[in-house]
Every structure is written in structure tokens, then in C-alpha cells.
Amino acid sequence: MSVDFCGIELAGPIVNASGTWDPLAARRAFGDSAFNDFPIHAHVTKTITVAPRQGNRPPRLWEAPTSLINSIGLPNKGIDAWIEQDLPQLRELPVPLIVNVMGFETSELVELVSRVSELEGVAAIELNVSCPNVETGTIIGSDPVECARTVEAVRPLTELPLIVKITPNASDPAGVAAAAESAGVDAICLINTLRGMAFEPGSDKLWLGGGTGGVSGPAVHAVALSQVHSVTSTVSIPVIGVGGVDCGSAAQSMLKAGATLVGVGTESFRDPRAGHRIWAELQALR
Amino acid sequence: MSVEAATAPFNRRALPVVGVSELGPYRLIEVTDLEAPVVRAGQFHMLSTPQAWDSEEAGRPWLSRAISFLECDGAGRLVFLIDPIGPGTSALARLEVGDELYVVGPLGNGFPDPDPQSRPLLIGGGIGLAPVLAFADQLDRESVEYDLVLGFRTADHASAVRERPGLVLATDDGSVGHHGTVMGPAADLLASGQREVYTCGPPRMMEAVRALCDEAQVASWLALESPMACGFGACFGCAVETKDGIIRLCVDGPVISGSRLVGVSATGRVDV
Secondary structure, X not given: OOEEEOOEEEOOOEEEOOOOOOHHHHHHHHOOHHHHOOOOOEEEOOOEOOOOEOOOOOOOEEEEOOEEEEOOOOOEOHHHHHHHHHHHHHOOOOOOEEEEEOOOOHHHHHHHHHHHHOOOOOOEEEEEOOOEOOOOOOEHHHOHHHHHHHHHHHHHHOOOOEEXXXXXXXXXHHHHHHHHHHOOOOEEXXXXXXXXXXXXXXXXXXXXXXXXXXXXXXXXXXXXHHHHHHHHOOOOOOEXXXXXXXXXXXXXXXXXXXXXXXXEOOHHHHOOOHHHHHHHHHHHHO | OOOOOOOOOOOOEEEEEEEEEEEOOEEXXXXXXXXXXXXXXXXXXXXXXXXXXXXXXXXXXXXXXXXEOOEEXXXXXXXXXXXXXXXXXXXXXXXXXXXXXXXXXXXXXXXXXXOOOOEEEEXXXXXXHHHHHHHHHHHHHOOOOOEEEEEEOOHHXXXXXXXXXXXXXXXXOOOOOEEOOOHHHHHHHHOOOOEEEEEEOOHHHHHHHHHHHHHHOOEEXXXXXXXXXXXOOOOOOOEEEEOOEEEEHHHHOOEEEHHHOOOXXXXXXXXX
């Protein structure tokens, strides 16, 4: 059963959440079957920035009840090296490629969207706006005005479907989604991780190298459902529902909440073929 | 005869537990893995259990645990040694014959082949003995001679290892073997000829071994540990700082040349 998403045809509704699947590393670990027997219906890349980033200092992970707190810090090789080294391999994927980008100022996002838009083999662009605007200090994705301004700056630069991934750490995610829709995006993706923290055992020091981190996993699923439902009730563009989906019934709940596509993230860490399993379970429920 | 680090079947596989036993304070778990490719000592698997995997305490354990195997004979026998120190390892230690073990792997690189010009010195501490003994078995099969030093807290912990030719034991409390850490016997052996060092153990021990080898200008190979969510490069969580930047331990390790490290971080093994 294929799914139409912003004019892109997908063989099913399961995608990955950005930053939770690396096809090139998976091919090193599992061989070519990790490419050919791809477990999801579209691949969203890890966030790409203009300059290369090392990411946060370790430790980067903490296990909490049915969840994971991560403080990864967007490590990536930067747009130049990604285009040269990774994209040629990612074009071989048997599913559409969605490229996730983030800029620390509008000029960076303008550069990223312009350049990615011209690349062969890219089906859509997802904007990671869970970062502060360096001029105002506001997290772009938490503020309707900032978010609309950002989308307006890049909307004219591409004819590819433009997705905004908004943050759950906002007082009114539906308001941000509505502002992004008015500014011309084609789809909304939510939720990103919820801010969290952990202490080092036997100490009063924060555990994660980045201080705070993002919580993901089944523990956040009910929060995600509520926010996805709120957004799909507000906007008329398609929504990618992400957050704690670990089985077919959780995916079904996302669809009931109005999502067009369902993102699988942390569950893929426990089961590399989780996307495939969740799709099979979802079909059995229908 | 050397073997390449194998790629893993692309699946989380449920393998039957065919044997369990106590080895001192540790638990030995044997599963049958008929799909297992030939592996290198020092590679690891991500382990969890289908049953009761999240019942130790509210909602934990939840992520799989990265564990290096003790034995893998290439014919289906796969053995892990478990030190039940946290919610995940405790759940693994409760497995009984007839249960299933979820396995993703083998993953990572494993120990490299020794330089034929030098005599390998293998140094293991505590639960870190698993990949070190697996490497010793691999060298036995390849008819390569080596020295082996294993350190434990007590004789009870040391009872996990059977007597083998050339084995030097050390215990912190002196209840068996050399009284003290592995570093005394290791330093003596290091000075006795051309050496290459292979090690796994607590971070403090591995840092001491790394520093000793660095000073003696001897090649060292450290099987490191880091909090790890996936084991196959997806999460970017198992970051380890090296002289040339941050690496993902799961796909770029877990075996790292000591020459690439400024030091071994103490945050490798917490709450597993």
C-alpha cells in the first residue's frame, strides 16, 4: 500500500527520525543487506550543517525508564564532505532521500537549502529548527514568529517539498506549525526529543557531556501523540508523527492522531530492523 | 591463519539459551548461533532478552547491552560472561536454559593480528577477561605463543578462569597469585623482549597499561567500553575522544591502538 507524501510516492508510511539511522555505518556493520533490504520507506539523513562538527564531549547517553537521554551535539562532516563522500552512496538507497539541514544563522540555512535543492537524488528537505537563533537567542522552532521568518527566507529557494521539524519544548507547538504552514512549508515533522538531564551516579555532577540532553523512546510516546494530534487538528498540510513508536499499535496510534507518515527512531537502536517489523505489525492490525 | 572481522546478519535474532552456569561471581551464558559468521576476538554483540527485559526496576533495562563474547567457535557455540552489576546485566544473568537471548552482532573490529616479530602480551582485568581469553583461544588455534596476565579483586573472581599454561594471576587481596594489580607482572613481561600488548579491563587498569606501553614505546591494543545505544553506528552515542578527534567506538572500535589515545576515560562502564 503506497503512500503519497507531498507528491513523493512511498511504498509505506514508515520513515526514520533524523539522526537515528546511518545507512553507511549500517552497511559497514551488516553488509549490503542493510542497503538492499532497507527497513523503512524513506530515509531522513542526520542533520547536516555548513561546517563540520565533532559533536558534544562524551558521555553522550543515559538510559532512563523506557527511554534514552542523548546529548550527541549534531556531529557531521559538513555539507561539502557530505556531498562528496556520502551522497553518492545514499543515492543507491532503494527509497526516497530526505535531507535534514540546520543553520546557526539564516545565511547558513539559505546556503544549505540552495545547495541541497540542486542535488540529484534528493526528494525533500527537512529543516531542523531546534536550535537558537544566534541573533535573538530564541529557539527558532519554539517561536511562531522566528519559525515563520526562517521558513520565508528559504521557501523561495527550492521547489522540493520543505518539511519543518518542530520541537516539543515549546509552549504552543501547534502555533509554531500553523506559522510554518502560513510561511509556505509543505509538511510538519514532530516531535523532536524532550529536554532532559541525569546526574552521575553517586555524585552531584551532571552526567551528560552537553549538560542537558533529549529524551526519546516509549516514555515520550503519549506526549508525542498529543502534540501530533494538536498539530494535525490545526494545519492542513501532512504531518510526520515521531515519538516513542516501538510497535505496530504505536504506529497505528500516530496515524489515528492524523499523521501521514510515522517516524521510527530510538527503537531502531534496539532492533536494527524495527522499521520493517513495525510496518508488518501495522499491516496486521489493519 | 587470520580471519576478517565479520559483518553481522541484518537482524535482531532470538537465540536459544542452551547452557548457564556460575563462574565465581559471574554468570556464563551459552547460546546456539547457527547463522554466526566467523568472528574475531574483541568483536561484540548487543544483548537483550525478550522476556522481563524491562522489569528490573521501573522501565529498565531498556536498551541492549554491548558484551564481548568469551567463546565463539564458528560452529554455533557462542558464550558470554556476565557480571551482574546493573539492571541490564542482572536481567541477562537471570536467563535460564530454554529462554531466548536477543542478539545483534557480531559487531566492531576485534583485535588485530599480532606482529610476527613480537610476542603478544595479553592483559585482562575482571570481566574484561572475556575478549582477552577469546583472543588467547584464537592465538592457540593459530599456534601463536603469548603471555597472559589476568587480574581480579579476589580468588572468588579469579575462579572464573581455568588453569592454562603460562597464565599469571594477580589479585588485589593476594588471595591467589601475585598480590597486587596486573601492572607488576605486566611490567616485568614487557621488559623481557619485543612485545605487543592486547588488553581489556577496568578503565583505570587500561589507562595504566596504555601509559606503560606509551612510555616503553610498545604497541598496545585496547578493547574499550563506552555507553552504547545501538552498536552499529546509528546513535553516535559511544563517542570516544582520540588524538585525531571523536570516534564512534562501535564502528571504529571497540579495539583502538593506544597510540591514538591521550588517556582512557573513566566513564566507560557505568550502571550497565
